[in-house]
C-alpha cells in the first residue's frame with residue numbers, strides 16, 4: 001500500500017491537512033451505497049508515523065451523522081481528550097463541526113489503526129496507523145524489504161447505520177454482513193468484485209512485513225496465505241517473541257504483524273480470511289474474502305485461460321482449538337516486569353442477556369427470542385452511554401448525575417458462569433457505572449465469559465492501556481488451580497484480549513494514565529447492547545501523571 005501520510009499530516013510535530021468525514025457513494029458487490037468515509041476513501045488513508053511523533057489531526061465532519069475518531073491502541077498518556085470514544089472522552093463532532101486530536105506516539109511500534117467511535121460509523125470510517133521505529137532505530141528483526149497493510153473489514157449492502165438502527169428498533173440481532181473485505185475489497189470469490197481485488201506485491205527472495213488488522217465490525221477472522229508460512233513478530237504495536245504459523249486469528253481490534261519470505265515459485269497466491277464464529281447456532285457471514293500475493297515475476301495469465309491463484313486452507317468456522325492454539329502462542333520477546341502486589345483484583349463477567357418486554361410493548365420491538373430484546377453486560381451492568389456530557393468532561397468539571405462510581409468489583413451474585421445459567425440472571429440492570437482507580441494502582445482483571453443466552457469468544461479492548469495477558473482457559477476461573485498457570489515471565493502485551501468462548505482470561509496493568517477509559521467488547525453489536533464499563537483513573541502528581549487541560553475546541557453536547 002502506497003504511503004499516504006501526506007493525506008493527513010504535512011509535517012511531523014506540526015499542523016496537518018484535515019481529514020474530511022463525508023458522505024460518499026461506494027460500490028461493492030455491484031451495489032452502490034452512500035456511506036460515511038474519510039476523504040472519500042474506503043478504507044481511509046493509512047497514517048504512517050514513527051515512534052515518538054506528535055500528531056495534530058483536525059477532523060472535519062461534513063457528513064450527516066455524528067462522528068468521533070478513536071486512535072485504537074494509542075496510549076494517549078495525559079491526552080485522554082484525544083482518545084475519541086463518543087460520550088466517554090468527548091461529545092460527538094456534529095455535522096458541520098470539527099475537532100483537533102493532538103497526541104504523541106510514545107514507546108509503541110508496529111501496527112495500530114484508527115476508526116470512528118460513534119454508533120456503527122466505523123464500518124466505513126477506518127484506516128491503518130503504521131508506527132515505524134524512531135528514525136535511526138531498527139526493528140528487532142532483519143529490516144523487511146517492504147511492508148504492506150492488510151486491513152480486514154466488513155461490508156453490508158446497506159448503510160450500516162440503517163442496519164444498527166433497525167436492530168435497535170426491533171430488539172433483535174442486526175443483519176449479518178454481505179461480505180468481508182481486504183483493504184476495502186471483497187475479492188474474487190464474490191459476485192462482480194474480482195476486478196478490484198487487492199494485490200499485495202512481493203519479489204522472489206525478499207522478506208516482507210505484512211501488517212494485518214481486523215477492523216471487521218462483528219466477526220473474529222482466520223487469515224492465511226496459500227503456501228507461505230507466517231512468522232508473527234508483533235501484535236497491537238508491541239513486539240512478540242517470533243513464532244511461525246500457517247493461520248492467524250484476529251478479533252476485531254487486534255493487529256498482527258507477520259514476516260513472510262517469498263520462497264515459492266513466482267505466481268499468484270490468495271491471502272484469504274473468513275469467520276471464526278464461536279457462538280453455537282448464531283447466524284454469521286460465512287463468506288471468504290481474498291487478496292492476492294503476487295510475485296513480480298509471476299507469469300501473466302494467458303488471455304482467456306483461467307489461472308486461479310491457489311487458495312489456502314482455512315480452519316472450520318467453529319475451530320476453537322486452532323483459535324486457542326494461536327492466541328496462546330504469544331509471548332513478550334524477553335522477560336518483562338509484570339505487576340505484582342495487586343491493589344485492585346477485579347472479577348468481571350462478560351456476556352449477553354435478554355430483557356423481558358413489558359406486556360404493552362409492540363411485538364415488533366421485541367424480536368429477540370421469546371418476545372425479548374437483546375442486551376449484554378459486564379458484572380450484570382449493561383453500560384448506557386451518557387447523552388448530555390462525556391464521562392471525562394463530567395468528571396473534569398464536577399458535573400453530577402452523568403455517571404455513578406459504583407461499578408461492582410465482582411458480579412453481584414456468584415453463579416456457574418459457564419453452566420446452565422438460571423433465567424433469573426439473564427436480565428442485567430442498565431446504568432452508567434464507572435470503576436474509580438487510584439493513580440498507580442496495580443490492577444488485575446479476571447475476565448470471565450458467561451453462557452447466558454449463548455457463550456461466545458469476546459475481543460475485550462481496553463482504552464488508554466496495554467495490558468499483559470497472564471493466562472486464559474475454559475470453564476469458570478478457579479483461583480485455587482488457575483493461578484499456577486499465570487505467565488509472570490514473558491506474557492504478551494496487548495490492548496485487546498480474546499476472551500475464549502465459555503472461558504476466562506487474566507490481564508494486568510498499572511493504572512498510570514489518568515482519564516476515563518472504556519473497556520468493551522470490540523464486536524460492535526455487543527457494545528451497543530452494553531458490553532462495556534469505564535475505568536476512571538485519578539491524576540498522579542508528576543507532569544506526565546496529570547491529565548492535560550481540555551482543548552478549547554473539544555466538542556460539547
Ligand code: C2O
Pocket residue numbers: 070072085115117253461463518520522
Ligand atoms: Cu477500537 Cu473502543 O475501540
